[in-house]
Amino acid sequence: MDTRALSVFLSVAETLNFSRSGQALHMSVSAVSRTVARLEQEVGQPLFERDRRRVTLTRAGNEFREYARRSLADWQQLQRKLGSGGELAGEVSLYCSVTATYTLLAPILAALRGTHPSLEIMMHTGDQADGIGRVLEGQDDLAVTICPLNVPPRLEYLPLVESPLQFCMPASNCQVRERVLASQDDGRIDWEALPLIVPERGTTKELLDDWLRERDVRPQIYAQVAGHEAIVAMVSLGLGIGIAPQLVIESSGLGSGVDTISLEQGLPSLSIGLAALRQRLASPLVRALWEVAGQTYPDPV
Amino acid sequence: MDTRALSVFLSVAETLNFSRSGQALHMSVSAVSRTVARLEQEVGQPLFERDRRRVTLTRAGNEFREYARRSLADWQQLQRKLGSGGELAGEVSLYCSVTATYTLLAPILAALRGTHPSLEIMMHTGDQADGIGRVLEGQDDLAVTICPLNVPPRLEYLPLVESPLQFCMPASNCQVRERVLASQDDGRIDWEALPLIVPERGTTKELLDDWLRERDVRPQIYAQVAGHEAIVAMVSLGLGIGIAPQLVIESSGLGSGVDTISLEQGLPSLSIGLAALRQRLASPLVRALWEVAGQTYPDPV
DNA sequence: TCTTTAATAGCGTTTTACGCAAGCGAAGTA
DNA sequence: TACTTCGCTTGCGTAAAACGCTATTAAAGA
Numbered sequence: 001m002d003t004r005a006l007s008v009f010l011s012v013a014e015t016l017n018f019s020r021s022g023q024a025l026h027m028s029v030s031a032v033s034r035t036v037a038r039l040e041q042e043v044g045q046p047l048f049e050r051d052r053r054r055v056t057l058t059r060a061g062n063e064f065r066e067y068a069r070r071s072l073a074d075w076q077q078l079q080r081k082l083g084s085g086g087e088l089a090g091e092v093s094l095y096c097s098v099t100a101t102y103t104l105l106a107p108i109l110a111a112l113r114g115t116h117p118s119l120e121i122m123m124h125t126g127d128q129a130d131g132i133g134r135v136l137e138g139q140d141d142l143a144v145t146i147c148p149l150n151v152p153p154r155l156e157y158l159p160l161v162e163s164p165l166q167f168c169m170p171a172s173n174c175q176v177r178e179r180v181l182a183s184q185d186d187g188r189i190d191w192e193a194l195p196l197i198v199p200e201r202g203t204t205k206e207l208l209d210d211w212l213r214e215r216d217v218r219p220q221i222y223a224q225v226a227g228h229e230a231i232v233a234m235v236s237l238g239l240g241i242g243i244a245p246q247l248v249i250e251s252s253g254l255g256s257g258v259d260t261i262s263l264e265q266g267l268p269s270l271s272i273g274l275a276a277l278r279q280r281l282a283s284p285l286v287r288a289l290w291e292v293a294g295q296t297y298p299d300p301v
Numbered sequence: 302m303d304t305r306a307l308s309v310f311l312s313v314a315e316t317l318n319f320s321r322s323g324q325a326l327h328m329s330v331s332a333v334s335r336t337v338a339r340l341e342q343e344v345g346q347p348l349f350e351r352d353r354r355r356v357t358l359t360r361a362g363n364e365f366r367e368y369a370r371r372s373l374a375d376w377q378q379l380q381r382k383l384g385s386g387g388e389l390a391g392e393v394s395l396y397c398s399v400t401a402t403y404t405l406l407a408p409i410l411a412a413l414r415g416t417h418p419s420l421e422i423m424m425h426t427g428d429q430a431d432g433i434g435r436v437l438e439g440q441d442d443l444a445v446t447i448c449p450l451n452v453p454p455r456l457e458y459l460p461l462v463e464s465p466l467q468f469c470m471p472a473s474n475c476q477v478r479e480r481v482l483a484s485q486d487d488g489r490i491d492w493e494a495l496p497l498i499v500p501e502r503g504t505t506k507e508l509l510d511d512w513l514r515e516r517d518v519r520p521q522i523y524a525q526v527a528g529h530e531a532i533v534a535m536v537s538l539g540l541g542i543g544i545a546p547q548l549v550i551e552s553s554g555l556g557s558g559v560d561t562i563s564l565e566q567g568l569p570s571l572s573i574g575l576a577a578l579r580q581r582l583a584s585p586l587v588r589a590l591w592e593v594a595g596q597t598y599p600d601p602v
Numbered sequence: 603t604c605t606t607t608a609a610t611a612g613c614g615t616t617t618t619a620c621g622c623a624a625g626c627g628a629a630g631t632a
Numbered sequence: 633t634a635c636t637t638c639g640c641t642t643g644c645g646t647a648a649a650a651c652g653c654t655a656t657t658a659a660a661g662a
Contacts, residue, residue, distance in 0.1 A: 001303055002304075003302040019608065028652050031651055033610060034650075034651085041583065050608090053607085063379070074372060074375075078344075081364065153617080282343040283342060318639080319639070319640060329621050330641090331620075334642090339619095353639080354627095354628060454619095454621085454647070
């Protein structure tokens with residue numbers, strides 16, 4: 001009888017649909033099914049009536065729903081009471097890229113100051129690609145990161161914004177820019193003739209690799225760089241064309257130094273959000289930041 | 302945040318001693334320690350103050366204690382409500398030996414009829430030695446059994462009574478009886494000369510094997526039999542000497558047919574009690590029987 | 603009859619919990 | 633001062649639980 005199971009039950013009791021609850025809770029249908037089954041075994045009676053097409057609450061299920069609501073509310077109340085009333089032993093550590101600091105994070109931290117003034121943030125900045133690793137290893141509680149292709153199971157991911165991955169080129173006239181414009185006139189860009197500045201590792205590198213492989217392009221790599229900001233900086237210096245999330249290009253101090261390259265079949269769009277270990281999310285401090293973030297960027301569809 | 306952890310916390314909050322709570326809860330000190338540590342992480346603050354010699358509740362710990370009491374009471378209330386109010390889908394199945402039926406079990410079932418009239422028991426009888434296996438395999442919810450030498454981790458054991466393991470011999474005059482009496486006059490029984498009727502398997506067999514091995518005795522096995530009742534029956538027929546818990550000897554219809562053999566260093570005493578899978582104990586029906594049994598035989602020390 | 607939808611069951615893998623034993627600091631003892 | 637005891641924590645290996653993927657089953661709709 002743990003609170004997690006109660007949440008699952010409440011979700012199913014609301015949607016009356018195991019699959020939809022699974023999606024909402026970021027877990028598989030079978031996990032939902034078995035969580036409910038366990039609960040039913042523990043209670044000793046079926047909570048839902050399944051007639052193969054429709055799910056309804058049994059009488060016991062209704063009773064249990066009341067209980068679950070109360071119980072969960074009690075728990076949340078206690079969390080609030082102790083979370084703010086107590087002397088807040090620790091702080092929350094957060095890893096993010098420089099860009100995230102003043103684009104994504106600023107409004108979250110502003111809101112947080114209002115709702116949880118006693119919560120202290122220890123921020124570490126670096127290449128966005130390292131975020132997942134640092135969270136998994138427990139170095140940081142949270143990371144702003146691009147949604148990885150496969151979210152590891154012990155990780156929770158909260159999408160905040162979408163930003164398309166973009167190719168970009170120097171804005172000032174230079175050899176690279178001229179060659180891009182020339183090949184655009186031809187209708188197709190000759191990637192193999194252009195120096196490309198790519199991420200050293202991370203999701204964007206993987207996406208780029210896929211994109212190139214699909215088109216059977218073997219580009220001429222000018223440099224592999226850690227951090228999208230650094231890529232944009234190098235592009236603005238005219239060293240080559242690069243790749244970065246639009247968000248980074250726009251908000252780099254060098255925004256005017258680079259132009260995006262528009263393509264018919266562009267690169268995929270990225271989901272950027274928060275990542276944390278499930279385990280750590282049990283902590284009220286971490287969860288506080290998590291929830292404020294979710295409220296600051298509602299429904300990033 | 303599950304109810305099990307709350308129980309552990311409440312116990313420690315009461316004893317203010319991790320080791321003692323561990324004993325009371327039938328778990329190791331380290332398990333208690335880590336359960337509390339998990340709880341503290343989840344709450345976000347320490348619940349106990351440990352100054353290496355003494356354990357005290359912190360302010361947060363006191364708050365949490367209130368919450369834990371309430372929460373657990375709610376849960377138990379719900380269990381009662383649904384456990385008795387509902388239409389009790391299943392019944393509880395119980396495995397035991399014939400002897401247990403009318404010695405141990407009778408008062409428990411009588412009490413149960415009073416407190417839980419709607420609870421139905423499906424009883425299976427057979428060799429006591431099979432009880433643990435049947436519970437582990439989920440064939441029965443509960444078994445009356447001799448406490449195994451090593452209790453498997455997913456099993457919960459509730460001691461009810463103690464009964465010494467005894468050697469016994471035919472009560473009527475016969476060759477076997479005479480030989481026992483004769484060797485008792487010599488001061489030492491010559492085990493190797495006497496036909497021995499032993500359990501086929503189970504805890505009593507293991508205890509007997511140990512006892513014989515310690516004394517470097519290689520007995521003459523007349524028969525290996527399943528079920529202590531059958532052993533007593535064979536002994537009463539004069540086929541040899543046997544071994545069984547005193548309880549079985551006394552309450553066998555053949556009580557007058559066998560005599561116990563008193564020894565200086567007798568066989569160890571057995572703990573006889575109820576066994577169930579931890580998992581199954583979450584069910585209110587199973588727990589009902591469990592608790593009534595515990596109340597019927599309080600403190601079997 | 604075939605397809606679609608939705609829950610459950612089997613199987614292999616990951617994650618979590620546990621027991622044991624070692625560690626370690628403070629208090630008691632010789 | 634050195635040694636022992638007490639009691640909580642920690643590292644490590646193992647056992648159990650939970651999960652995701654995939655197959656299965658069953659009902660409803662085309």
